[in-house]
Amino acid sequence: MRKRQGVGALMPLLFVGMSVAVAGMPVAPCDHKQAAIEISLQRIVNEWPMRGSGESVSQYVQKLGIRLAFSSLYGRNIPWQFWVVRNLAPNAFSIGGGYVFITDGAVNFVRNESELAAILAHELGHELAGHFCVAPDLIDFGGLFDIFSAPKTQQHQVGVGSLTQVIDPVKEQQADQIAVTILQASGYDSHAMLEVARRLPKGDGVHPVDFQRLRALESLLAKIPPIKAQDSEDFLTIKRTLAAEQATW
DSSP states (O other), X not given: OOOOXXXXXXXXXXXXXXXXXXXXXXXXXXXXXXXHHHHHHHHHHHHSOBOOTTSHHHHHHHHHHHHHHTTSTGGGGSOOEEEEEOBSSOOEEEEETTEEEXXXXXXXXXXXXXXXHHHHHHHHHHHHTTTTOOOTTOOOOBOTTTTTBOOSSSSEEEEETTEEEEEXXXXXXXXXXXXXXXHHHHTOOTTHHHHHHHHSOOOOSSSOBOHHHHHHHHHHHTTSXXXXXXXOHHHHHHHHHHHHHHHTO
């Protein structure tokens, strides 16, 4: 078994491509580049330890992800798979084809179920916006905990692991807009996205906060009243499970 990665470890990310989102509303995704997706998937599986699909944390995340995806008509046409990475750094990313990854660290980081739903909803937003409709040798990655990076130019490129992350602020705002609609449709508090963003670690010198994007999210949410969503017993159970595991590390 591969060793769990520590808090300082970063996920390998790649984010390049074109968007077909219109006014923040989901559109049908175009055909995915399956060969490129499979290559990227193999890299991720080879480089990072994954939780088994039968583990309670994995089953819960899959169930939550499907609930969010099915709140959109377009989301019901995608074969979603939600993977949990045994890594302590809070992160989430997607690679197209319905593949979404989230770390143990992200599940530990959230304070309530709406915040966890917000992280997953943003990744669904990338897929539904068509951000993976790219050239055969390219593929998109996105991640809630990396997308709040401030680009030094229009796109901010960071080399991590064997892949490359290119942060496109336009695509990230589009994914945010779609994520808000998903959270509203599925009964979660859409303001949780902003709460998570405000608590992210800052000042690491690599991923400074994208204040413009934060302001855009604040403006979007100003028109939407917050709601008090009840945490499910399943969410509370997996939080206890992870806390118990962490106590033995």
